[in-house]
Amino acid sequence: MSQAETTAPILIKEREDGILIARMNRPERMNALGGGLREALEAAWFEFRDDDALKVMIITGVGDRAFCAGADLRENDKKARELGAQSAQALLDAQRSAAIAPSFTGNNFHLYKPVIAAINGWCLAGGCEMAMGCDMRIIERHAKMGLPEVKRGMGAKATTHKLHFLTYLASGLEIVWTGDPVTAQRAVELGLANEVVPTGQSVERARAIARDMCRRPLQYVRYHKERFFQSIGVPLDYALAMEQRFPPHETEAYREGLKASLAAKLPGWPAN
Amino acid sequence: MPLLNTKAEGNVFAVEIARADKGNALNGELQRELAQAWRAFEGDDNLRVAVLAGARNVFSIGHDVAELAADPSRSPLPDDAMFALHTTKPVIVAVEGPCYGLGFELALSCDLRIAGEGALCGFADSNLFVPYRVATVLLPRMTFVGKSLDLIMSGRVFNAREMQEARLVTEVAATGAAAARAMELARGMAQRFTNAQAFRKRNIWSLSGLPLPAAMNLARLPRG
Numbered sequence: 001m002s003q004a005e006t007t008a009p010i011l012i013k014e015r016e017d018g019i020l021i022a023r024m025n026r027p028e029r030m031n032a033l034g035g036g037l038r039e040a041l042e043a044a045w046f047e048f049r050d051d052d053a054l055k056v057m058i059i060t061g062v063g064d065r066a067f068c069a070g071a072d073l074r075e076n077d078k079k080a081r082e083l084g085a086q087s088a089q090a091l092l093d094a095q096r097s098a099a100i101a102p103s104f105t106g107n108n109f110h111l112y113k114p115v116i117a118a119i120n121g122w123c124l125a126g127g128c129e130m131a132m133g134c135d136m137r138i139i140e141r142h143a144k145m146g147l148p149e150v151k152r153g154m155g156a157k158a159t160t161h162k163l164h165f166l167t168y169l170a171s172g173l174e175i176v177w178t179g180d181p182v183t184a185q186r187a188v189e190l191g192l193a194n195e196v197v198p199t200g201q202s203v204e205r206a207r208a209i210a211r212d213m214c215r216r217p218l219q220y221v222r223y224h225k226e227r228f229f230q231s232i233g234v235p236l237d238y239a240l241a242m243e244q245r246f247p248p249h250e251t252e253a254y255r256e257g258l259k260a261s262l263a264a265k266l267p268g269w270p271a272n
Numbered sequence: 273m274p275l276l277n278t279k280a281e282g283n284v285f286a287v288e289i290a291r292a293d294k295g296n297a298l299n300g301e302l303q304r305e306l307a308q309a310w311r312a313f314e315g316d317d318n319l320r321v322a323v324l325a326g327a328r329n330v331f332s333i334g335h336d337v338a339e340l341a342a343d344p345s346r347s348p349l350p351d352d353a354m355f356a357l358h359t360t361k362p363v364i365v366a367v368e369g370p371c372y373g374l375g376f377e378l379a380l381s382c383d384l385r386i387a388g389e390g391a392l393c394g395f396a397d398s399n400l401f402v403p404y405r406v407a408t409v410l411l412p413r414m415t416f417v418g419k420s421l422d423l424i425m426s427g428r429v430f431n432a433r434e435m436q437e438a439r440l441v442t443e444v445a446a447t448g449a450a451a452a453r454a455m456e457l458a459r460g461m462a463q464r465f466t467n468a469q470a471f472r473k474r475n476i477w478s479l480s481g482l483p484l485p486a487a488m489n490l491a492r493l494p495r496g
Contacts, residue, residue: 114421114425114426135418135421135425136418136421136422136425136426137418165412165416165417165418166416166417166418167416168416189437191416191418191419192418193418194418194419194422209426209428212398212426212427213425213426213427215398215399216398216401216427217401219401220401220402220403221425223403224403224404224408224424224425225421225424225425227403227405227408227409228408228411228412228417228420228421228424231408231409231412231481232412232413232417232481233481233482233483234481234482235478235482236409236413236477236478236480236481237478239409239481240352240405240406240409243403243405243406243408243409247347248347248348248349248401248402248403249344249345249346249347249348251401253401254344254348254401254402255344256399256401257399257400257401257402258337258340258341258344258399258400259341260399261337261341261397261399261400262337262338262341264397264399266333266370266372266396266397
């Protein structure tokens with residue numbers, strides 16, 4: 001850590017009010033998850049989750065070439081050779097532990113605060129998986145998303161449930177089976193991304209959305225995401241019954257919000 | 273003076289929210305009248321399909337904030353009976369203009385949505401700290417999880433086309449024509465309507481989102 005202070009860190013973190021912007025800074029390797037980037041990301045998810053002052057996180061890549069190209073295969077290969085030279089068991093153990101990376105993609109470790117991916121370029125394999133694990137994806141016009149694992153005889157491990165959530169079966173299978181990257185526009189059509197913006201503008205757009213989210217009570221945002229995820233895959237009546245437990249009128253945020261609502265004017269409100 | 277106009281047109285039950293001077297805000301009285309209307313619809317064998325619309329090209333701006341602010345100790349959570357979800361017969365909603373918050377939830381609880389070109393749907397009031405319980409359950413069953421999170425976390429308002437892209441409306445009509453189109457659709461459905469259709473509506477809602485093997489097993493059970 002200490003020597004990284006002198007040069008630019010591998011994950012550049014900026015705080016702006018309640019927003020944490022994390023930029024993957026390894027452009028020469030298309031921001032692939034090696035050289036300590038994976039570990040830095042893991043730490044950042046926890047930092048964001050556990051810091052009550054932070055409300056929204058934006059994740060993006062440095063440069064305009066790549067958001068993140070996924071695992072660093074060159075580095076993985078080198079590591080595997082070194083371990084394999086030690087013993088077959090060492091290699092097996094390393095493979096097993098690498099298969100478990102619970103926090104890496106954000107949406108499976110009780111992180112209920114919003115994370116927005118600002119996709120500034122190639123978004124492939126593990127990078128695509130990470131973007132899919134975020135809550136919203138803003139993609140730049142030149143960027144492409146894809147899961148090319150199938151072309152290299154690798155499995156796209158943690159992607160299937162996310163594809164199902166985001167695109168449902170028909171397009172999900174197209175994406176994993178062909179391995180072909182899709183254009184930004186197609187990504188939005190398939191449900192992979194939320195919005196296309198011109199090149200260079202994804203962070204700015206994500207920031208505007210994040211600022212809007214910051215105006216909402218954190219408890220409100222957290223509640224809805226948590227309930228979404230917990231209501232999937234359970235019977236409807238049970239999911240509805242689970243919703244009965246939140247007494248908003250006992251919170252200060254509710255009373256403050258009512259006052260602000262009275263003064264606010266919504267778009268399309270009929271003129272009196 | 274009721275805030276909800278209901279009228280039987282043949283086999284179609286037409287329900288209109290008639291509180292346009294307040295943006296068709298759903299105050300306690302309107303919620304009660306909606307619950308009554310669904311009970312009446314469910315209990316009358318002559319009524320086969322219902323159409324819900326808002327008066328004067330406004331669907332509903334949602335909660336009646338003024339009423340809630342008058343007594344902040346009162347829970348803003350609505351009575352679930354105001355939602356059309358539990359009826360066994362089809363309910364079509366015509367959405368024109370603003371359709372926000374609780375109004376949007378009400379529209380989502382119907383089976384088919386026809387939107388006028390000028391419809392605006394979403395959780396627009398970023399100040400209102402109210403859990404949208406029914407929407408959190410229904411949205412991820414109806415559209416992509418990414419779209420659901422976009423709607424509810426960013427509070428972004430979707431226009432009619434975006435709603436259609438998200439598969440949340442079945443059809444977009446010209447501004448002002450949604451209710452007429454919904455009535456046309458309802459008359460056609462009323463002719464074909466049988467009890468088997470009610471059975472399917474219940475199955476579709478209650479089985480959606482379940483793990484596939486569980487859903488297939490439940491679908492085989494006889495249901496009353």
